[in-house]
Every structure is written in C-alpha cells, then in structure tokens.
Amino acid sequence: MKQLHRSHCPVARTLDILGDKWTLLILRDALVFHRKSFAEFEQSSENIPTSLLADRLKRLVDHGFLAKVPYQQKPTRYHYVTTEKAKAVLPVIRALKKFGEAQLDGS
Amino acid sequence: MKQLHRSHCPVARTLDILGDKWTLLILRDALVFHRKSFAEFEQSSENIPTSLLADRLKRLVDHGFLAKVPYQQKPTRYHYVTTEKAKAVLPVIRALKKFGEAQLDGS
DNA sequence: CTTTGTTACTTTGATTATGAAAGTTATAAC
DNA sequence: GTTATAACTTTCATAATCAAAGTAACAAAG
Structure with missing residues (x-):
C-alpha cells in the first residue's frame, strides 16, 4: 500500500x-443511492469486478469513509455505512x- | 482508445x-496555476512522467478541454490553453x- | 562548424494494477 | 445431500504506469 502523498496540494x-476508476462511484452508491451490502454495491450498473470492489471497500473503511x-x-x-x-x-x-x-450530452 | 462509457450516470x-491519477491535476495546473507549456506542466510538484504528460495532454485536447x-x-x-x-x-x-x-490534515 | 542548450516530446522495458472468471466459506432452506 | 445466498478470495492474462534514456528541431556560443 502506498502511503506517501504526491504533494502538499489538497487537490492532489x-x-x-x-482518484481512481472506482472509488468515487462506490461513494456515489453509498451516499446517493444508499447502497449498503457488498451485493448491492456489486449490482451497480458499472459492473465493478468483485476483487476490486472488495479492495476498494477495504480502503474506504481504512481511510474512515465507511464503517463496516x-x-x-x-x-x-455486514453493512457499509457512511461516515x-x-x-x-x-x-x-x-x-x-x-x-x-452540462458538458457530456452528445459524446 | 476506449470510447464506450460505463453507464449513463453523469458522475460515471x-x-x-x-477519473485517473493525473488528468485532474493537469487541469488544476492549467486552470488554477495558469501553466501553458509542456515544460511548465512537467515542473509541477507531483512529478508526472513525461510519457504520461504527453498522453494526457493529447487526450485533453481530443476531448476539447485544451486547445494547442x-x-x-x-x-x-505550443501552448495549451483552456477551453x-x-x-x-x-x-x-x-x-x-x-x-x-477540511478532512486531510493529519493523515 | 562543432558543441551545448532548450523545448517537446517518444521509446523502452520493468513493475504494478486491472479485470473476468472461477473458487471458497458459512449458513439456511428444501 | 443438494441448492441457494452473501461476501468475499484467488488466479492469471492483459493493460497501465513509471523511470530513464533517446530523438528532433532549432539557437547560440565558441
């Protein structure tokens, strides 16, 4: 696990x-769609691989975004509840x- | 190039x-710090590899975020200017x- | 007119992450 | 004993990332 951050910039x-492909979507599911269980997160329309879902949930718990x-x-x-x-x-x-x-209608 | 999007969700x-490791930081540099040239982007404190910087700038131009x-x-x-x-x-x-x-002071 | 410097990349090859599929564990219901 | 459900874990092929070195186009210095 990489603990060092790239810079002092709060954005970075x-x-x-x-800032990866899945983490913010999992938080969207938890915060906006009120998903709680592993199976509920798994059913989201973006089809995250279960191996990555397990990893990302673990990281979100480690970082204090979710409680198991x-x-x-x-x-x-277990349910994963938002902090x-x-x-x-x-x-x-x-x-x-x-x-x-606003910006991605055609494409 | 992958054109298909994962779902219809505007967040996704x-x-x-x-949603990758570098693209939003390049936009931060362009929008907030007014960086324009390849060398200026390269000098940012996060030390992006030049191969990725070249690739990301190309994508941002392709997607209409930057004009060369x-x-x-x-x-x-060339200068990369924000659209x-x-x-x-x-x-x-x-x-x-x-x-x-607000949330990442200690860690 | 050869060397050094600058800008803007491109290439290479090793390391790391991702993803699709199958497997595992614990338990209940039939 | 077989099927079902929830919550993962494992495997391994493919893709992305990264550090370093290389390339190209020119200017200026010696």
Missing part, C-alpha cells in the same frame, strides 16, 4: 485517496454530476 | 474522462480542494 492529496457494521449473525453479514468524512465528499460528487450533465 | 461518464496553439515559429512551439469545457471543471477542483483542506 484528495485524489491520492479518491454487522447486521446479522449466523452467518455474520461524516464520506458525507464531506458529496459536494465533489455533485460537482461531477453537474459537469457531466 | 465524467470520471470516464477525468502555436506561440512561436522556428521551431514551432470553456475546461473552465466548467473548476467547481470539481474547488470541491476537491475544500475536501482536502
């Missing part, structure tokens, strides 16, 4: 954590959405 | 174009900056 440091809470025993199963830190990402997601709606 | 479609305009003859040299489409990304960059400043 945010992208060090969130058991919702059932025998067998133990305040995750909620602070909502403006980013809204800005991405607004950009997409 | 925006990330299909901007000659600023000198013999030898011909309106690029300027529409500013709210995303501002949101990333704000998140980083």
Whole structure:
C-alpha cells in the first residue's frame, strides 16, 4: 500500500485517496443511492469486478469513509455505512454530476 | 482508445474522462496555476512522467478541454490553453480542494 | 562548424494494477 | 445431500504506469 502523498496540494492529496476508476462511484452508491451490502454495491450498473470492489471497500473503511457494521449473525453479514468524512465528499460528487450533465450530452 | 462509457450516470461518464491519477491535476495546473507549456506542466510538484504528460495532454485536447496553439515559429512551439469545457471543471477542483483542506490534515 | 542548450516530446522495458472468471466459506432452506 | 445466498478470495492474462534514456528541431556560443 502506498502511503506517501504526491504533494502538499489538497487537490492532489484528495485524489491520492479518491482518484481512481472506482472509488468515487462506490461513494456515489453509498451516499446517493444508499447502497449498503457488498451485493448491492456489486449490482451497480458499472459492473465493478468483485476483487476490486472488495479492495476498494477495504480502503474506504481504512481511510474512515465507511464503517463496516454487522447486521446479522449466523452467518455474520455486514453493512457499509457512511461516515461524516464520506458525507464531506458529496459536494465533489455533485460537482461531477453537474459537469457531466452540462458538458457530456452528445459524446 | 476506449470510447464506450460505463453507464449513463453523469458522475460515471465524467470520471470516464477525468477519473485517473493525473488528468485532474493537469487541469488544476492549467486552470488554477495558469501553466501553458509542456515544460511548465512537467515542473509541477507531483512529478508526472513525461510519457504520461504527453498522453494526457493529447487526450485533453481530443476531448476539447485544451486547445494547442502555436506561440512561436522556428521551431514551432505550443501552448495549451483552456477551453470553456475546461473552465466548467473548476467547481470539481474547488470541491476537491475544500475536501482536502477540511478532512486531510493529519493523515 | 562543432558543441551545448532548450523545448517537446517518444521509446523502452520493468513493475504494478486491472479485470473476468472461477473458487471458497458459512449458513439456511428444501 | 443438494441448492441457494452473501461476501468475499484467488488466479492469471492483459493493460497501465513509471523511470530513464533517446530523438528532433532549432539557437547560440565558441
């Protein structure tokens, strides 16, 4: 795992954590579509490979964006619930959405 | 070049174009720090490999975020200037900056 | 007129990440 | 004992990344 950040720029440091192909979409699913279980995240329309979904959920938990809470025993199963830190990402997601709606209609 | 987008979600479609490790930082450099030439982009504190910088600049031109305009003859040299489409990304960059400043102080 | 310098890349080859598919574990229901 | 569900893990081929060196087009210096 790479812990060092590329620079002191807050934009760069945010992208060090969130700036890959899947992480922000998982946060979108959690924050906007209220998905909670592994299976729910898996069903999203972008078809993330399960290996990457497992990895990204783990990272999001490690970084404090999601908390893994058991919702059932025998067998133990988990929900991923959003933290305040995750909620602070909502403006980013809204800005991405607004950009997409305004600028990516034809293409 | 991969043209198909992962889904119809505007967040996903925006990330299909901007959602990699370097593209948004190049747009930050262009929009916020007013960098123009290849050498200026290269000097940014994140040390992007020149091969990737060349590739990302090409993609940003292809997608209409930057225009490559000659600023000198013999030898011909170019500046990359931001388009309106690029300027529409500013709210995303501002949101990333704000998140980083608010949430990534210790780590 | 050969060497050094500048800008803007391109090429190469090793390392790392991604992705599709299949496999695993735990348990309940039939 | 077979099928089903949830939540992953493993495997391995393919693709992306990265550091370093190389190339091209010219200007200026010696």
